[in-house]
Amino acid sequence: MEFFALSNDFSMMFIRLLINVLVTWFIIDRLYFKKSQRRDFYFTYMLISMAIFFIVFFMIFVLEDMKGKTSMGVGIGLFGIFSIMRYRTDAMPVREMTYLFVIIALSLVNAVSVNVPIFEVLLTNVVMILAVWLCEMHLKSRPSKLIQYDRIELITPDRREELKADLEKRLGVKVKHIEVGSIDFLRDMAMLRVTYEGTSNSVDEVPKLSKDQLKEF
Numbered sequence: 001m002e003f004f005a006l007s008n009d010f011s012m013m014f015i016r017l018l019i020n021v022l023v024t025w026f027i028i029d030r031l032y033f034k035k036s037q038r039r040d041f042y043f044t045y046m047l048i049s050m051a052i053f054f055i056v057f058f059m060i061f062v063l064e065d066m067k068g069k070t071s072m073g074v075g076i077g078l079f080g081i082f083s084i085m086r087y088r089t090d091a092m093p094v095r096e097m098t099y100l101f102v103i104i105a106l107s108l109v110n111a112v113s114v115n116v117p118i119f120e121v122l123l124t125n126v127v128m129i130l131a132v133w134l135c136e137m138h139l140k141s142r143p144s145k146l147i148q149y150d151r152i153e154l155i156t157p158d159r160r161e162e163l164k165a166d167l168e169k170r171l172g173v174k175v176k177h178i179e180v181g182s183i184d185f186l187r188d189m190a191m192l193r194v195t196y197e198g199t200s201n202s203v204d205e206v207p208k209l210s211k212d213q214l215k216e217f
Contacts, residue, residue, distance in 0.1 A: 012114065013057055016121065017050075020110040023125040024049040024103055031132050032099050041096050048100070049107045056111035102132060142176060144195040152190045155180050173198055 028045045032038075092100065106128055113121050147167075149155070154163040164175050173196040181191035 016110050020053050031136050045103050049103045052107040053111045142195050147192045149190045149192045155190050
């Protein structure tokens, strides 16, 4: 039955993996997903967390067998590579990129803390959870949309209430703030960023705009 026996290293890995998965799930499910409802990033964060944990953890022990010591430089290098990683599809919003950075950081910390007591690992994760929770509670971020608007006669400051009422009627949401961007008088069109109450989705801020138009925001 030696084939099924678990080594001390594997037991240590399993405990830290369990901590990492539970902490990642709590941050993503209870703090991130509850507000954004982005299932695509939910999937991404959970799998990236586990993948980075396994890569760093096993690399540490491979290097220990080869050199007799752990190379922290490799771990830091992996952290840098994954931290600046950019997907070749849609650009990630700032909030989603921040959560990605937090997940990568926690996965790396949990993987390299092989000689750190479990209590200290747990305390580090709890501190990170509290930091994310406090930021979410203090900063009440609202979703926004970029809209090509056709009634440019309403974009003047003195008719802002009429503009707000028209947008609420068309969009069916409670508008909180309106920013006016580029204006095309030839086509009677203006670009607006509309901040509203509710939840965002994966296509809220991905219109087909030119680079010149996006510079206005």
